[in-house]
Amino acid sequence: xxxxxxLRRVPDFLKRFVAPxxxxxxxxxxxxxxxxxxxxxxxxxxxxxxxxxxDDKLNDALQWMLDKAIPKGETVSTITQRLFVFxxxxxxxxxxxxxxxxxxxxxxxxxxxxxxxxxxxxxSADGWGTALGRMWKLDNxxxxxxxxxxxxxxxxxxxxxxxxHSSFPxxxx
Numbered sequence: 001x002x003x004x005x006x007l008r009r010v011p012d013f014l015k016r017f018v019a020p021x022x023x024x025x026x027x028x029x030x031x032x033x034x035x036x037x038x039x040x041x042x043x044x045x046x047x048x049x050x051x052x053x054x055d056d057k058l059n060d061a062l063q064w065m066l067d068k069a070i071p072k073g074e075t076v077s078t079i080t081q082r083l084f085v086f087x088x089x090x091x092x093x094x095x096x097x098x099x100x101x102x103x104x105x106x107x108x109x110x111x112x113x114x115x116x117x118x119x120x121x122x123x124s125a126d127g128w129g130t131a132l133g134r135m136w137k138l139d140n141x142x143x144x145x146x147x148x149x150x151x152x153x154x155x156x157x158x159x160x161x162x163x164x165h166s167s168f169p170x171x172x173x
Contacts, residue, residue, distance in 0.1 A: 033080045040066070040076050061086055100149045101142055111141065 003022050010018045043058070043066055057063070062083060069079050105112055115137055122131035132138075 029077065029081065029084075032084065033077050036080050036083070037076050040079055044070060097142065097145060101145045104141065104145050104149070111137075115141065 003024055006022050007015055007019060040062070043063065046057075047066065047070060065079055065082055065086075069082075105115075115135075118135055118137045119131070122134045125131075126134065
């Protein structure tokens with residue numbers, strides 16, 4: 001995708017000279033596979049050693065993908081591509097939530113001091129490890145942000161539909 005965008009801006013007579021220098025998606029994926037392959041192979045070996053009955057089996061997105069992909073005989077490359085799509089979707093959603101929460105805090109600055117006090121109390125009592133799980137006000141802020149500023153809530157009907165012969169709104173069927 002990125003490659004096409006770059007090459008569209010290059011004049012036709014220069015494309016054959018510029019194209020080799022533009023990284024391709026295939027190259028990016030092969031680099032990613034080389035980094036992730038050892039982790040996936042280690043997890044696959046653990047599954048072969050009957051990890052199903054062990055208590056130390058990991059519980060994360062990669063493990064869920066492996067549990068479904070291994071019986072189907074999928075390759076490391078396919079699993080890596082699926083993991084990238086999963087990460088792409090989750091990063092966008094998380095960053096959107098944090099952006100909306102920051103907007104909410106900017107709109108209601110009185111919440112900042114309460115959140116700061118809560119964070120200081122939790123961190124001083126428990127340290128960073130478990131403090132986040134005890135920050136109820138922060139949790140409420142994020143939940144309220146998700147409730148009020150959901151991805152589809154920006155679409156609104158400007159006015160109820162009316163008949164051209166009447167000013168009374170009529171239900172839309």
